[in-house]
Amino acid sequence: MTAGKVIELRGVQQRFHARGTPSGYLTAVEDASFRLDAEPPQVVSLVGQSGSGKSTIARNVLGLQKPTAGTVTYGGKDIFKLSRAEHDEYRRNVQPVFQDPYSIFNPFYRVDRVLWKAVKKFDLATTREQGLAMIEESLQAVSLDPGRVLGRYPHQLSGGQRQRIMLARIHMLRPAFVIADEPVSMLDAQIRKMFLDILLDFQRDHGMTTLFITHDLSTVYYLGGQVMVINKGVIVERGPVTSVMHTPSHPYTRLLLDSIPQPDPDNRWTTRIKVDDEESLPPSDSQEVTPII
Numbered sequence: 416m417t418a419g420k421v422i423e424l425r426g427v428q429q430r431f432h433a434r435g436t437p438s439g440y441l442t443a444v445e446d447a448s449f450r451l452d453a454e455p456p457q458v459v460s461l462v463g464q465s466g467s468g469k470s471t472i473a474r475n476v477l478g479l480q481k482p483t484a485g486t487v488t489y490g491g492k493d494i495f496k497l498s499r500a501e502h503d504e505y506r507r508n509v510q511p512v513f514q515d516p517y518s519i520f521n522p523f524y525r526v527d528r529v530l531w532k533a534v535k536k537f538d539l540a541t542t543r544e545q546g547l548a549m550i551e552e553s554l555q556a557v558s559l560d561p562g563r564v565l566g567r568y569p570h571q572l573s574g575g576q577r578q579r580i581m582l583a584r585i586h587m588l589r590p591a592f593v594i595a596d597e598p599v600s601m602l603d604a605q606i607r608k609m610f611l612d613i614l615l616d617f618q619r620d621h622g623m624t625t626l627f628i629t630h631d632l633s634t635v636y637y638l639g640g641q642v643m644v645i646n647k648g649v650i651v652e653r654g655p656v657t658s659v660m661h662t663p664s665h666p667y668t669r670l671l672l673d674s675i676p677q678p679d680p681d682n683r684w685t686t687r688i689k690v691d692d693e694e695s696l697p698p699s700d701s702q703e704v705t706p707i708i
């Protein structure tokens with residue numbers, strides 16, 4: 416069903432009304448164009464500092480925010496103009512993982528509910544036994560013991576366990592694309608590595624393509640694949656991770672690389688990093704900012 420599917424962004428621009436700014440708006444994404452191919456499955460990272468427009472792009476791709484200009488297409492069709500059936504297919508094939516899985520869970524329900532909802536919504540099983548077997552298999556695929564997590568409430572699990580439940584959900588759905596927005600920034604180093612390894616397993620074993628959004632270049636380096644560097648809403652550099660990181664051509668990429676502290680007491684991190692985000696700061700009354708659509 417997903418063979419050859421492509422998500423493509425062309426000239427995506429996202430502005431928000433912003434009172435108090437000279438122009439009356441804030442440009443979160445200036446002009447983003449890239450494509451994600453389902454085949455061959457790949458990992459494409461989007462890296463940039465806070466406020467550079469990464470999450471806005473994730474929201475554009477997920478169809479949660481209609482760009483002010485430009486298009487996001489899936490299989491050549493504008494995702495904001497899909498028929499009901501096409502939209503359902505998109506929702507099934509493009510799955511998000513967010514930074515804080517806690518917000519996905521309802522604290523009053525056991526975590527099982529997130530998984531059962533996926534089984535029901537997407538008709539993954541015909542019997543309860545079949546559904547349970549699928550849930551257990553997916554939990555095991557992300558190194559969770561079903562006996563230890565099923566029946567628990569979200570607050571009874573660690574952040575890493577909650578995040579892996581979201582991965583188990585993805586394992587059940589087998590989407591063509593995973594849009595992962597800072598999924599590991601709240602996890603410790605060991606769990607972070609486990610999470611990244613699972614994403615790489617998904618790519619290898621289940622043919623999933625991931626758009627991995629992060630501010631952390633070391634994570635990008637670990638994942639490999641392709642990388643796009645974004646600065647103030649503009650993709651300033653892109654290419655294979657190894658070449659972008661070993662021979663960066665854009666000054667901003669070099670700045671990001673200089674920002675990685677080295678665990679070497681003889682080589683202390685003394686460089687002062689200048690962060691120029693005056694223009695990307697939200698206005699002080701940002702609660703009142705509304706998207707232009």
Ligand SMILES: Nc1ncnc2c1ncn2[C@@H]1O[C@H](COP(=O)(O)OP(=O)(O)OP(=O)(O)O)[C@@H](O)[C@H]1O
Nearest residue numbers: 431443464465466467468469470471695696697704
């Ligand atoms: N709904 C909104 N209304 C107004 N401004 C917004 C809105 N969403 C994002 N912005 C602004 O757009 C810019 C880009 O935000 P975005 O969240 O995409 O950045 P980011 O790179 O994901 O940052 P972070 O890593 O801190 O999440 C920021 O200046 C942000 O304040």
